Amino acid sequence: MTNEAKLRFEFDVDGDNFTSAGTASETVKYNLKQLGIAPDIIRRVAIVMYEGEINMVIHAKGGKAVVEIDSDEINITLKDVGPGIPDINLAMQEGWSTAPDNIRSLGFGAGMGLPNMKKYSDKMEIESVVGEGTTVKMCVKIRKEA
Amino acid sequence: MSISKQLHTVTLDTDKCKGCVACMKRCPTEAIRVRNGKAQIHYEKCIGCGECVRICPHNAKKASFDDFDIIFDKKYKYRIALPAPSLYGQFEHLDNLNYLAEGLLKIGFDDIFEVARGAELVSEYTRKLFESGKLKTPVISTACPAIVELIMIRFHNLKDRLLNLLTPADISAKIAREEAVRKTGYKPEEIGVFFISPCPAKVHALKTGLCENNPVVDGVLSSSECYFRLLPAMKKVENPRDLSEIGVFGISWAFSGGEAASLLKDRYLAADGMENVLNVLKELENGKLAEGIEFIELNACVGGCVGGVLNVENPFVAKAKLMSQRKYLPISKNHLASYNRPDEFYVWEKAPELQDVMRLDENLDVAMEKLQRINRITELLPALDCGSCGAPSCRAFAMDVAEGTAKLTDCHRIDLDKILTLKG
Incomplete structure (x- = not known):
């Protein structure tokens, strides 16, 4: 089997609109259900995508989400042209947050976004340049049906 | 469940159907198509919520329920009515719930067992489960069968969150039959147990046994059909006996938030109406929303069971009536201790089955x-x-x-x- 992505989705994540955040993950979730992917895998994809989307809305005024699915894995790439992350190690720490108060008052910005994305994906890479933007790549393996 | 779809929750009167798209657009599981100018229901996806019945401008969609006269079947020597908590909210000036109880006896039943009683037992059992610390929170209520079926179709990973208890109607039916056998000496099958339902989802769940091995009732009647029989009968009641056995907790299950409030928890969420419920389930699936919330009560109908399509009263008016009816009731009149049943009596006999209808192959x-x-x-x-x-x-x-x-x-x-x- 080739590893060429069979399905590809591209989304513009709107940075001004908090209420629409999560639409990309919703679409992906729906498609994964149609593929019959195991519920726990769908849950993990939903969590990492949702966290990623919210992060892009909070910190980077939106960005692009690309999701590629083949029969072995789901690859999610989130790309923004936001402020970038000066210290990735620090940002990966649970509870570390730079979200402003108005965001925290909405119940977001608890500093669990990146740690959760790492926790629920099988592989995660962050590339970030201050002033240029951040790209997060995450991979969730599709467990083969027993 | 394996949703024995031969038992259809909702049927279509093709003569009345104009092929407009109202029901199709409303269906939360996209179970309806319009073909050759008529609506078609794909029953394998139907959760029985009744949205299509509510919205149909031509009265072409009908919720299925049993004809009232089945209670008079000769095989039943003793007939018990199980009124849903929402039934009380259908009546004007019902300050004394005993009028309703007497009315049910006048229209053909030999006895009643109020489902609000079963509800109080489920509330207490749920509180007990919370105290045991064994529940994985947030727990999702299983009182609304349309929600359970929705989760089985669209939200497979929330299955483990479902409260694994039988519904108040199940519990009430089981106790009612046992008590009647003891009281009358008849065999269990000679007792007719009939639930008076506010919605098609409960009709379907009870008749097919969503979480029971065998159906616990002999028939499910419609709230509105009983209402029109009850009205004249209740007017003839003069001095009602003290037959009603329910408290604030039980009767409040009729509206959204009632079940959750009876758990005496601060951190709960209650959502009603299909669109709101779907949004809550989606967020829950994303791992958000759950923080700190211990209990999630979801009702497919706006307002909760008072919003069921088989009711006659506007759900908000019905709730207002229930609020005044419950004013002088004790908090709870039914307690686990006085029923003395083992734990298995209250828990699911079988788990509802996941439905793979979304899967393409x-x-x-x-x-x-x-x-x-x-x-x-x-x-x-x-x-x-x-x-x-x-x-x-x-x-x-x-x-x-x-x-x-x-x-x-x-x-x-x-x-x-x-x-x-x-x-x-």
């Missing part, structure tokens, strides 16, 4: 190819979700085309240039 590669095709077709469509093709959304239409049950030319607004460029 058993084989992942085949499913992927289908999905690719669906997504390609969707891109050709105008994204109007107008419904005039007979599918509820452009995407649903694309699925139908991919499955071969619809033709691309059924879309009236398709961009022909786009197709021609593709072909060329």
